[in-house]
Amino acid sequence: MIKIPIHIIGGGTAALFLAAALDTTKYQVTIYERNKAPGRKFLVAGDGGLNLSYNETPEKMLGRYMPTNLFHSLSPYLNVEAIRSWFRGIGIETYVGSSNRVFPIEGIKPITVLNALLETLAQKGVTIKTEHEWIGFSESNHVLIHNPNGTFELDEGKVVFALGGASWKKTGSAGEWLHHFAEKGIRTKPFQPSNCAFEIKWPVDVSGKLAGQPLKNVSVTCGTKAVSGEVVLTKFGIEGSGIYPLSGKIREALNENSEACIFIDFKPVWTAARIHEVFIKTKGNTSDRLRQGLKLAPPVMLLLKQFLPKETFTNMELLCKALKAFPLRITATAPLDEAISTVGGIDCDEVDQKFELKKLKNYFVIGEQLDWDAPTGGYLITGCFAQAMHLAAALNHRVD
Ligand SMILES: Cc1cc2nc3c(=O)[nH]c(=O)nc-3n(C[C@H](O)[C@H](O)[C@H](O)COP(=O)(O)OP(=O)(O)OC[C@H]3O[C@@H](n4cnc5c(N)ncnc54)[C@H](O)[C@@H]3O)c2cc1C
Numbered sequence: 001m002i003k004i005p006i007h008i009i010g011g012g013t014a015a016l017f018l019a020a021a022l023d024t025t026k027y028q029v030t031i032y033e034r035n036k037a038p039g040r041k042f043l044v045a046g047d048g049g050l051n052l053s054y055n056e057t058p059e060k061m062l063g064r065y066m067p068t069n070l071f072h073s074l075s076p077y078l079n080v081e082a083i084r085s086w087f088r089g090i091g092i093e094t095y096v097g098s099s100n101r102v103f104p105i106e107g108i109k110p111i112t113v114l115n116a117l118l119e120t121l122a123q124k125g126v127t128i129k130t131e132h133e134w135i136g137f138s139e140s141n142h143v144l145i146h147n148p149n150g151t152f153e154l155d156e157g158k159v160v161f162a163l164g165g166a167s168w169k170k171t172g173s174a175g176e177w178l179h180h181f182a183e184k185g186i187r188t189k190p191f192q193p194s195n196c197a198f199e200i201k202w203p204v205d206v207s208g209k210l211a212g213q214p215l216k217n218v219s220v221t222c223g224t225k226a227v228s229g230e231v232v233l234t235k236f237g238i239e240g241s242g243i244y245p246l247s248g249k250i251r252e253a254l255n256e257n258s259e260a261c262i263f264i265d266f267k268p269v270w271t272a273a274r275i276h277e278v279f280i281k282t283k284g285n286t287s288d289r290l291r292q293g294l295k296l297a298p299p300v301m302l303l304l305k306q307f308l309p310k311e312t313f314t315n316m317e318l319l320c321k322a323l324k325a326f327p328l329r330i331t332a333t334a335p336l337d338e339a340i341s342t343v344g345g346i347d348c349d350e351v352d353q354k355f356e357l358k359k360l361k362n363y364f365v366i367g368e369q370l371d372w373d374a375p376t377g378g379y380l381i382t383g384c385f386a387q388a389m390h391l392a393a394a395l396n397h398r399v400d
Contacts, residue, residue, distance in 0.1 A: 008159075231264065237330065
């Protein structure tokens with residue numbers, strides 16, 4: 001049987017999942033990666049612990065992704081058990097950490113996971129062509145690939161773009177391809193950082209004291225959305241698990257008003273009435289009551305002292321209120337290149353439910369190259385996994 005060529009452009013996370021799931025008795029699969037090796041961002045993702053997914057119900061998980069309609073049909077794969085069992089199938093056991101995040105079991109390094117993926121592809125006969133860069137479309141809409149020996153055109157088969165987003169450019173995902181699609185009438189959106197740090201213009205005298213201090217077990221609100229987690233104070237501003245999931249809301253406010261206001265609840269499991277009661281019962285001055293009665297950590301004390309007006313700090317009612325909704329003004333996102341992920345890229349309305357470009361038949365797009373968003377916590381890799389599995393299933397059943 002003559003196999004149909006499938007050219008996967010970009011050799012990152014989504015591409016590797018896709019190639020592993022394609023039916024190689026039907027398709028001749030080739031990955032074209034501009035770097036000397038595939039999966040560089042996957043390895044970077046593993047630097048602080050390779051968080052592959054998040055242990056929660058499929059319904060909850062679906063709610064993490066924007067736009068939801070892109071992910072609705074992915075439900076069989078947007079599922080922590082699906083991704084864990086898939087990794088088990090390639091020899092990578094995972095565990096659920098105390099934070100509900102899913103990681104490879106202790107002793108399995110990110111490079112081992114990548115190698116297991118690459119080994120799976122080798123067994124299936126997938127070809128990986130490194131130092132092969134996509135440079136645009138030919139006049140006849142074919143893909144043009146440049147390698148150290150020259151430029152050639154892919155004029156047969158199907159093409160899947162999986163070029164990634166536009167942060168951590170050194171991993172190869174530089175996002176400089178927007179115009180190639182725009183020239184074909186395909187709607188694109190400029191890239192913006194997501195899951196990133198945000199700038200707070202701390203007064204010069206306090207920024208040094210705050211840098212590196214964590215605010216543990218707080219809840220942060222931006223607009224109508226609240227998130228619990230840890231916020232780390234840095235010289236630049238703030239970052240951490242308690243802030244990344246608010247990236248979308250903060251970005252929206254920054255785009256509209258050039259600033260965003262967030263409110264920190266330092267005692268999220270305490271009611272205002274309980275805070276008030278403990279404050280009154282505790283002996284000593286205001287600082288003693290905050291430290292000893294309410295058990296506020298030093299960085300919280302520092303924030304309260306530095307930023308609350310004297311009238312608030314010395315007024316019990318106002319001070320207790322401020323502990324539940326301490327305002328901070330965000331003035332900018334971190335630079336694009338430093339973000340964990342990006343939004344922007346190809347508008348999701350440009351692809352159908354099977355990730356095929358509506359305006360270019362037999363061309364597909366998956367992964368961070370599409371304009372979707374999800375918080376860190378394993379959702380980005382799971383999102384790539386679900387898109388890749390869904391597309392592979394669709395292509396494996398396709399008759400043309
Ligand atoms: C610091 C950091 C930590 C992260 N941690 C996590 C985590 O713990 N959990 C999680 O779920 N996610 C995490 N992520 C996000 C996750 O790594 C990405 O969302 C995911 O890798 C995106 O996969 P992708 O295939 O869409 O793109 P990528 O993995 O970026 O792959 C795109 C590939 O396309 C190649 N390419 C680009 N242009 C061309 C071209 N013109 N020709 C040929 N090849 C090209 C690139 O070189 C690259 O290899 C992290 C990201 C970063 C930066």
